[in-house]
Amino acid sequence: MWAMNVEKYWEDLNVLHINREEPRAYYIPYADNESAYERKRGRSPYYQTLNGSWKFQYHPSVNTVQDDFYKEGADVSGWDHLIVPSCWQVNGYDQLHYTNVNYPIPCDPPYVPNDNPAGLYVREFNISGQWDGKEKYVVFEGVNSCFYLWINGAFVGYSQGSRVPAEFLITPYLRSGRNRMAVMVLKWCDGTYLEDQDLWRFSGIFRDVYMLAREPVHIRDLFNRQQLSADGRQAELRCELDVTGQTDVRAELQDAEGRTICEAQARIDGKGVLKLEVEEPTLWNAEQPYLYSLYVTGGKEVLHISVGFRTVAVQAGVFTINGKAVKLKGVNRHDSHPELGQTIPVHHMIKDLMLMKRHNVNTIRTSHYPNDPRFLELCDAYGFYVVDEADLECHGVLRAGDFHMLSKNPDWQPSFVERAVRMVERDKNHASIVMWSMGNESGYDINHIAMAEWTKSRDASRPVHYEGAAPRYEGNPNTECLDVDSHMYATVDYIEQYARDERSTKPLFLCEYSHAMGNGPGDLKDYWDVIYRYPKLMGGCVWEWCDHGIRTETKEGVPFFAYGGDFGDKPNDGNFCIDGLVSPDRKPHTGLLELKKIIAPIRIEADCLEEGSMTITNLYDFVDLSHVSINWKVEKDGQIVEQGEIANIDTAPHASQTVTLPYRLPAASSGRYLLTVSCRLRRDTLWAEAGHELAFEQFKLPVAEAGLPHNRATGTSSIQVEREGAQVRVIGFDFEHAFDLSTGTFTGISKQGVPMLQAPAAFGIWRAPTDNDRNIKHKWMEEGYDRAVPHVYRADITEQTEQAIEFTVDFSLGGYIKRPILHGQSVWRVDGTGEIAMRVQARVREELVFLPRFGLQLTMPWGTEEVEYFGLGPHESYIDKRHSTKRGKYIMTVDEMFENYIMPQENGSRYETEWAVVSNEQGMGLKFTAPEAFSFNAAHYTPEDLTAATHAHQLVKRRETIVHLDYKMSGVGSNSCGPELLAPYRLDEKEFEFRLTIKPLFKEDE
Incomplete structure (x- = not known):
């Protein structure tokens, strides 16, 4: 058991920190305006990074930690080296583990397992002689989940709360010359129950660590409050200061061109205010992110805070910025890097923001915790509306039977409230933040109310939101402290009813909607048609921005992106972390292109x-x-x-x-x-x-x-029919086809001796389930959709002349155990040109759920790699996911038709195809046309191949080309977490007819 001579704080609700400084606004002190403007931390003489290589030792249990590791004489020479910041799980220590709702530990708050993994960090460092006479602080911007700190063998303090800074005064523990810092990070603490977000469970010092040198009397905190006149032509900036003693403070406001607009100065003793008046201010918004620079000088230190003048308000039930109704066109964004986990370099943040701007996204919800403070500085500059969310989610209590277990327990109230306090105090000066969020999926009761009330008392300039107060959760009904109504995955019908209900007085925010998992989302336009229609609907954030895959490789060295369960982690939620608009390496999925078009x-x-x-x-x-x-x-x-x-x-x-x-x-x-x-x-x-x-x-x-040009292929050429039992050969001037009456289908199609069919043609209804089919697929499989095979009742030659032959087939499709799914009759006609005209009429069993698809599957031989078509492109499209495509003529390879989702699934279909040609590179192949546009796909995988594989690297590419010509394909929707597929997008017809023409051709002769 625990043997170290420090207290066991990690299971004590009465101890959230020891000796940690009070939370404050984020800043770095600089020596002058010029270096402060550049925001290059390393150029500040008052900043010293502690990032880099630390000695590291991992313990599966804190109980095995040696009592003297933090002491000055402790020998750590044999320890490993670990880069800080980093997550230790992606560096080979501990267990990579993904879980969504379920706690990875027994639900026994505030207790955690006795074998609580620990990571020990030790490094030596020097203190600059220029820092003599200054107060020294160390700042840990993110440590998961709690940590103890020692310097030169002396205990400095303790902190928990993973994703907000912990700052300690360390002057008393330092000496001139060489110093030693030791940190013990624990994987779990009572705060773990409040950090049950849908993500990989990472541990360690995962954000930056640095020291600051401060004047003995210095500006500790500042809060820039602003007041705009009703017409927006005058602004007052109230710089509320918290000083550690008495000193002269000067504030200078410069515009974006570097011109000084106004100044103020005063001698501040403890707390004070500097007021700056601005005439005709240029207002900040996400479309024109105009920033002023406020330089606050105290002693030799200069603090630079970007200022964006703007107002955020709810007016008559409408969300407004600068008095104008605004639609939030957002995404939810986790901190996620395919190699570094939750350690996010600045250039990676910029890549995300640039991709978002290029795809018309204007809002980010920091799901579900505050991001790196530099991310918010970038949002200020690039222009984003940010919903800043407290590091609070206790979703796992839902499995324990009481969703409000912690939110209604007053013993947990300090833990809840502190998470709001530390977020607001750190981020209060950012123009980009337009709403505070009190966390996510944690029930709702007195503790959330206390969070919201504190937040509003500290900062009344921004609305407060929390989705967990939605009525369906049946928690505390008191929602007066919340300024907007928030919902997840509400249906389109629901949000329209809300907008039309005069009793609803708050704007509605869809904090999560249109789940983007895999091939999706497919309902964006339906949402935005309604959102644009009603001022009360303020928009929302798609779930979510990126796939959280971990880049790894198989034993054979094949690289792939891993998800839950790939590392033996239990419990896990499989590929539910692969649910983004971009891949882990930030390649846009077609769902992001759809979002860009819709918004x-x-x-x-x-x-x-x-x-x-x-x-x-x-x-x-x-x-x-x-x-x-x-x-x-x-x-x-x-x-x-x-x-x-x-x-x-x-x-x-x-x-x-x-x-x-x-x-x-x-x-x-x-x-x-x-x-x-x-x-x-x-x-x-x-x-x-x-x-x-x-x-x-x-x-x-x-x-x-106008009249169509004369077609030299008149179809009057004669044919020859040879029959041997059930096998019928139809031979023309330059073609030969084979039809099998026993199976009721074509087994061969050729032109000029070139075979164009590798296997018998077959009708099919199955598609490899998309992630958004994860619910409906069980009903599909229960009825045998995945194992449907044909049964031929009758197949006859029903017409034969010198110029044509016609086959009629009565058939059904069904799987074992169940009655047939559908009955149909197909009529196949071959004329003297070799063209095959197909007509199929089908009747689906009345009580069945909608079909995934209905169409014809053809297997074309090796070398059939070229696809040319007229329809929607250049990327995949479905009945409910097609608005980002353009109608035109496209030519590409079969491989280029394929969308490589991390979890293999239906992909690459082209909705509303008018004609298509699939051929070899010399243009020898088949042309498909139909009276009505059809869905079309060509791939090197069958639906069964895609269904069986759980990762893309498991797919074995076939030499043949599998062509699907679908009467219809059901839409993709967003039902992996969102509502069911909308009725207009389902193949729910009980009777239908499909006509298709198949023509063998050599393109150069056409």
Whole structure:
């Protein structure tokens, strides 16, 4: 058992820290304005990093820790080296473990397992002689989950609360020359019950560690409160100061160009206020993130705080910024790096933010804890609205049978409230933060109310949100302390009902919606059609930004991204951490492209396509469209015939403007004319280059259909039919097909002796379940959808002439145990050109749930690698996930059709395909057409291959090409966590007919 001579604080609710400094605003002191402006920590003479290599020793249990490891004479020469900051699990220590709701330990708060893993850190460091006479502090910006600190063998203090800073005064423990610091980090503490977020459970000193040298009397804290006049033309900045004694303090406010706007100074003793008045302030918003620089000088120290003047308020049930209704077009973002875990380098933060800006995201919810303070500085500068969330989630108590177990227990109230206090005090000066969040999925009762009430008393300038107070959780009904109603995964119908309910007086925030796991989400447009319609709906944050895969490799050295269970971790939630809009290495999924299109800041609508008249609506809240050019092109059957640009648009925010595109249309044509209108940046920005596309729309132009050119293949060539038992050979001038009457399908298709069918054609209804099928797939499998095979009742030659032959087949599809899923009749007609016309009529059993798909599967031979089609592209599309695609003619390889999801699943389908050709590189293959657009896919994997694999690296690429020609494919939705697939997107028809034509061809002869 515990043998060290320090107290066992980690299970004591009465001890949240020992000797830790009071929380304060984040800053680094500098020597002058210039270095403070640059924000390069290492250029400050008052800053010294402790990042780097530390001696490290891991213990599976704190009970085996030697009592003297922290003492000055302790020999640590044989210990390992570990880079700080880092998470020790990604460095080979302990157990990589992913779990969502369930606690990884027995639910017995505040107690944790006796065998509590510990990481011991030791390093030596020097103190600069220039620091003589100064007070020295050490700052740990993030340590999971609690830690003890010693310097030169003396106990300094203790802290818990993983993702907010812990600062200690260390002057009394230091000496000139060499010093030794020792830290013991424990994996679990009573705070673990409040940190049950949906993530990999990492441990260690995972954020920066540094020392600060301060004047004996210095500015300890500052809070920049601002007051704007009603018309926004005057601003008062109240700099509330907390000084450790008495000193002269000077404040200087500079604009973005470095010009001094105003100054103030005073002698402050303890607490005081400096007031600065600003005339005609430029206001900050996410579209124009204008920042002033406030330099506060006390003694020899200069603190630089960026100031963005803006107001955030709820007015008449509407969320506003600077008095204007704003829609939050957001994502939830965890700290997640594929190699470093929760240790996030600054360049990685910037990469995330630039990707978000390029995809029209304007809001980030820091799910579910405060991020690195430098991330917020970047959000201020790049322009994002941030919902800053307290490091609080106790979801695991749900499994213990009482979701409000901790939130209603007054013994836990100090722990709850402190997490709000430390977040607010650290982040209070950031313009980007527009809402405080009291945590996530922790029930709701007196402790949350205490958090919210403290937050509002400290900072009334921002609304307070907490989703766990939603009525469906049946907790404490007192929600007066919350300023918005928050919901997760509410249905589209629900949010519309809320918006229309006059009793609902608060704006509705979808803190999580449209679960982006795997091939999805598929319901974004449905949400945003409603959100735009009602002012009371303030928007929301898609769950979530990135897949949390851990980059690893198999024993054979094959790299892959791992998820829950891949390291033997129990309990685990499998691939539920693979649920983002981008991959772990930040490659956008098609779901992110869909989000970009749906939340685009510009709407393009056709007024009169004959005349080229368009209405451009500016959906920005604060900027006009002078930064945008309109590029347009007219294509005939995929070939550009005209294009142009309009650069002089200046549509005001929330206004519309009519523009005329000067294209010319023929009176009639045998071709199809499409107009694509694209809105692009006119100049470079911080996050994208000139020419970056913000929004687009596509229209079919009204050109009358002229007579089609004469087709030299008349279909009058004669055919020869040879039959041997059930095998029928249809032989024409340059083709030979084989039909098997016993199986009711084609077994061979060829042209000029080139075989184009490797296996019998087959009807199919199964698709490899997407992550969003995780619920419905059980009903599918219960009814045998995954094992459906055909049964042929009758197959006959029902017509035969010199020019054509027709086969009629009565069949069913069904799996063992269950009755047939559907009955159908297929009619196949072959004419003298070798073209196969198929017509199938199907009747689905009445009581069954909707089908995944219905269509024809063809297996084409090795070498069939080229795909050309006219339809939606260039990436995958589904009935409910297609708005980011453009209609046109595309040519690509089979591999390029494939979307490589970490968990293999249905992917790569092309919705509304009009025709497709799958061929070898010489153009020898099959062309598919239909009277109605169809869904089409070509891959080197069958649905069964994708279903069986749990990771992409397990897929074995087939030499053959598997082609799917679907009457319809059900949508993808977001039901991995969100609502069920909407009815219009289900293949729920009980009777339907599908027509398709298959034509063998050599493209060079067409």
